[in-house]
Amino acid sequence: MSPEPPPAHVPEGSDVPAGRDAIEAIEIELLLEGVFRRYGYDFRGYAAASMRRRVLAVAAAEKLTTVSALAGRLLHDPDAFERFLIGVTVHTTEMFRDPGFFHALRAKVLPHLRTYAFARIWIAGCSSGEELYSLAILCEEEGLAERCRIYATDLSEAVLARARGGIYPLSVMRAYTKNYQKAGGAREFSEYYHAHEGAARFAERLREHVVFAPHNLATDGSFNEFQLVLCRNVMIYFKRALQERALKLLDDSLLRLGVLALGRSESLRFTPLEPRYEALDERERIYRRAS
Amino acid sequence: MARRIVLIGGSLGATRVLQAVLGSLPADFPAPVAIVLHRGAETGPELCTQLARDAKMPVEQAFDKQPIEPGRVYVAPPGYHLLVDGGHFALSVDEPVQYARPSIDALFDSGAASRGADVIAVALTSASSEGAKGAAAVVARGGALAVQDPASAEARRLPEAVLAAAPSCAVLAPERIAPWLARLAAGEEGPPG
Numbered sequence: 357m358s359p360e361p362p363p364a365h366v367p368e369g370s371d372v373p374a375g376r377d378a379i380e381a382i383e384i385e386l387l388l389e390g391v392f393r394r395y396g397y398d399f400r401g402y403a404a405a406s407m408r409r410r411v412l413a414v415a416a417a418e419k420l421t422t423v424s425a426l427a428g429r430l431l432h433d434p435d436a437f438e439r440f441l442i443g444v445t446v447h448t449t450e451m452f453r454d455p456g457f458f459h460a461l462r463a464k465v466l467p468h469l470r471t472y473a474f475a476r477i478w479i480a481g482c483s484s485g486e487e488l489y490s491l492a493i494l495c496e497e498e499g500l501a502e503r504c505r506i507y508a509t510d511l512s513e514a515v516l517a518r519a520r521g522g523i524y525p526l527s528v529m530r531a532y533t534k535n536y537q538k539a540g541g542a543r544e545f546s547e548y549y550h551a552h553e554g555a556a557r558f559a560e561r562l563r564e565h566v567v568f569a570p571h572n573l574a575t576d577g578s579f580n581e582f583q584l585v586l587c588r589n590v591m592i593y594f595k596r597a598l599q600e601r602a603l604k605l606l607d608d609s610l611l612r613l614g615v616l617a618l619g620r621s622e623s624l625r626f627t628p629l630e631p632r633y634e635a636l637d638e639r640e641r642i643y644r645r646a647s
Numbered sequence: 648m649a650r651r652i653v654l655i656g657g658s659l660g661a662t663r664v665l666q667a668v669l670g671s672l673p674a675d676f677p678a679p680v681a682i683v684l685h686r687g688a689e690t691g692p693e694l695c696t697q698l699a700r701d702a703k704m705p706v707e708q709a710f711d712k713q714p715i716e717p718g719r720v721y722v723a724p725p726g727y728h729l730l731v732d733g734g735h736f737a738l739s740v741d742e743p744v745q746y747a748r749p750s751i752d753a754l755f756d757s758g759a760a761s762r763g764a765d766v767i768a769v770a771l772t773s774a775s776s777e778g779a780k781g782a783a784a785v786v787a788r789g790g791a792l793a794v795q796d797p798a799s800a801e802a803r804r805l806p807e808a809v810l811a812a813a814p815s816c817a818v819l820a821p822e823r824i825a826p827w828l829a830r831l832a833a834g835e836e837g838p839p840g
Binding site for chain 2: 620622
């Protein structure tokens with residue numbers, strides 16, 4: 357590999373790619389540094405491969421051809437930054453995605469929560485809220501609604517507003533209904549939302565025991581102690597070091613015998629938490645803090 | 648970190664071709680092999696079992712932040728994109744690409760961006776053109792690219808889309824894929840062009 361800096365104007369040729377990628381990597385680092393210093397949101401510890409795809413997608417949506425042009429716009433235009441924030445953080449998912457997970461939650465975790473007079477649940481990185489409403493429905497059906505509070509956090513108000521809204525396209529309700537049934541749901545799924553002009557708005561009562569609050573796993577600390585923490589498919593976007601920071605934060609936020617749920621392809625294996633947690637369901641990545 | 652990395656994409660229909668390819672690669676194959684086959688989110692571990700049937704290398708489902716090691720085969724998990732992030736894998740649940748998650752574009756494009764000319768990519772049979780953009784990115788960054796000969800493919804859509812996007816790529820009958828990979832992974836031959 358050449359130690360020389362790549363040329364600013366790269367001609368078409370065999371050594372173009374490395375130069376162009378090197379420039380793009382620099383541009384992304386500068387953009388994230390700029391975002392942090394201008395707006396205080398720290399994405400510098402995010403995994404480069406997935407962040408690159410998201411930054412390029414935002415640049416394309418802004419009709420810009422270089423990451424540097426996007427960086428310039430973000431620094432000068434707070435509205436563009438709001439769009440960027442949603443673009444790089446919101447993970448549109450499905451309600452009851454991985455029905456097996458929600459099935460396991462219903463069978464193995466919620467009965468344990470019922471043994472408490474009052475249960476606190478944290479959804480760390482609630483994004484647009486699909487998982488939150490899935491969980492709120494489970495809590496209602498398992499008789500926990502009046503005896504629990506769900507803290508739904510994400511890193512910006514703009515993202516939280518989506519979760520708070522609880523509005524999803526009517527066209528996806530059939531898929532969600534199927535997921536709900538596979539997850540052991542026995543009611544009419546349509547009881548939980550009102551259809552209006554092509555949109556489904558989830559019932560107000562599902563939000564009644566939910567606290568929405570901004571919280572950033574990259575920079576904030578623990579703010580309460582919980583019997584159950586869900587942090588699914590959030591830390592896959594972090595580099596190892598930030599993952600470890602976030603895991604410690606989740607660990608600090610769990611009561612003894614508290615339960616931690618991760619995404620299907622995440623694991624506590626090879627992490628500092630491994631020795632102190634036991635798997636309640638290894639396939640569904642549900643762990644219990646043993647000490 | 649091994650220098651070269653092999654990336655393979657196709658649909659579930661490519662399973663049989665892949666079994667034969669993996670069966671023909673030696674246990675001491677000098678590069679890692681990462682595979683995206685289009686699969687539903689609820690498909691289980693049986694895909695790894697099938698791919699491992701004749702393979703001399705260990706075959707496993709990739710997990711997040713896993714170090715990428717030579718002589719091993721990694722399969723994208725259902726419902727996640729598999730990205731190459733330098734010497735590790737990164738997973739993402741970003742939007743599907745042309746309905747596909749895992750997506751071949753995501754694997755090829757991330758590999759091209761982080762490993763450039765060290766990428767050796769192969770596009771197999773698939774009825775979706777998803778993967779052609781990533782294949783073009785591999786070539787644009789100096790990597791080597793081959794497609795399964797459309798005449799031999801159950802579904803020609805991806806091989807033909809790749810050929811249209813990157814006409815300089817190698818066109819290989821299934822039985823020629825493993826020898827081609829072995830030659831390139833050993834570093835005996837630079838990428839074409």
